[in-house]
Amino acid sequence: MRILALGLTVSMSILAACATPPGAGGSVPLAAFFDCARDRGVLISAHRAVLDDSTPENSLAGIRATGAAIRPALLEIDVTRTRDGALVLMHDDTLNRTTNGRGRVADHTLAQLRATRLIDGAGKVTDAPPPTLREALDAAGKVGSIVTLDFKSSGADGETLTRQVIAETRAARAARRAVLIVYNDADALRLAALAPEMMISVPVSSTEHLATLVKGGLEARRILAWTGTRAENPALWASLREAGVEPMFGTLGAPGRRADDRYAADGDPSEYRGLAKAGVAVIGTDAPKVVRAMLAEVAGAPSTCKLP
Numbered sequence: 001m002r003i004l005a006l007g008l009t010v011s012m013s014i015l016a017a018c019a020t021p022p023g024a025g026g027s028v029p030l031a032a033f034f035d036c037a038r039d040r041g042v043l044i045s046a047h048r049a050v051l052d053d054s055t056p057e058n059s060l061a062g063i064r065a066t067g068a069a070i071r072p073a074l075l076e077i078d079v080t081r082t083r084d085g086a087l088v089l090m091h092d093d094t095l096n097r098t099t100n101g102r103g104r105v106a107d108h109t110l111a112q113l114r115a116t117r118l119i120d121g122a123g124k125v126t127d128a129p130p131p132t133l134r135e136a137l138d139a140a141g142k143v144g145s146i147v148t149l150d151f152k153s154s155g156a157d158g159e160t161l162t163r164q165v166i167a168e169t170r171a172a173r174a175a176r177r178a179v180l181i182v183y184n185d186a187d188a189l190r191l192a193a194l195a196p197e198m199m200i201s202v203p204v205s206s207t208e209h210l211a212t213l214v215k216g217g218l219e220a221r222r223i224l225a226w227t228g229t230r231a232e233n234p235a236l237w238a239s240l241r242e243a244g245v246e247p248m249f250g251t252l253g254a255p256g257r258r259a260d261d262r263y264a265a266d267g268d269p270s271e272y273r274g275l276a277k278a279g280v281a282v283i284g285t286d287a288p289k290v291v292r293a294m295l296a297e298v299a300g301a302p303s304t305c306k307l308p
Contacts, residue, residue, distance in 0.1 A: 028197055028198070029308030030178075030199050036306070040304060041298045043072070043074055043281065045073075045076055047286045048062070052121065055120055056118035059130075060139045074145070077150065078090060086110035086113075089133065090130055099119060118130060146307075147179070148180075177308065183203060189218055199224055220245050224282065237249075241281070249275060251286075276298050
């Protein structure tokens with residue numbers, strides 16, 4: 001009880017700090033949608049925009065299939081740069097695993113990359129090349145999905161990539177349906193300043209941690225709180241909800257070790273229902289079709305919320 005009381009106290013402090021957020025009433029169009037979805041049901045985030053093994057990861061086919069099957073879907077996609085500075089979707093540093101090409105992505109021009117073909121989840125070489133970020137944003141917009149953008153770079157080139165992705169997202173008129181993914185407080189605050197109209201997905205370990213982010217300048221209403229893939233934490237999820245923040249939990253990960261596989265092992269992945277009841281607002285998964293079927297009305301309820 002003492003721990004819960006502390007969490008609620010911190011939550012009230014966060015709410016007070018954000019009572020009149022800068023630019024309130026429209027500076028972050030997607031925030032109102034997430035508030036509505038948090039109250040009405042559970043959102044599904046498709047890891048690497050994959051619906052099932054029939055489509056490649058980070059592909060236009062995956063974006064279209066997932067967006068058509070789950071409304072509204074969150075589509076997590078990975079963005080990197082080619083040798084000539086083009087923005088493309090690719091998770092790995094190399095082409096080896098997900099295409100029929102070989103070598104580092106950074107060593108290829110866009111034209112060279114487009115000459116390769118993506119491999120689907122069943123190991124089949126498809127007719128599709130890796131898409132550009134603009135193609136992905138356009139495809140996601142057409143199926144009414146939200147994109148969550150994961151930056152695949154580091155160092156000085158990481159800063160270039162970040163700024164270029166933000167600029168391209170704005171140019172595609174997709175900023176209103178975009179979430180930027182970061183993995184530490186410093187990047188969260190940096191991107192919050194660079195893209196004040198976009199949501200930020202950032203790890204949050206406690207309500208005290210959330211308060212630190214808010215004091216640093218990141219409005220609570222802009223935060224999608226990543227709470228990991230390992231330990232379930234209903235007390236934290238409840239406190240985040242009290243503070244007006246969406247808790248996100250991942251069942252994704254390495255095949256054979258991820259929660260998605262553990263849940264499916266007995267043929268009854270009802271654990272997803274447990275996550276929803278425990279307070280998770282967004283489930284990040286490698287099995288979005290299974291999650292959608294299992295949660296049914298709970299996952300369908302956010303479709304009644306208005307997207308910007």
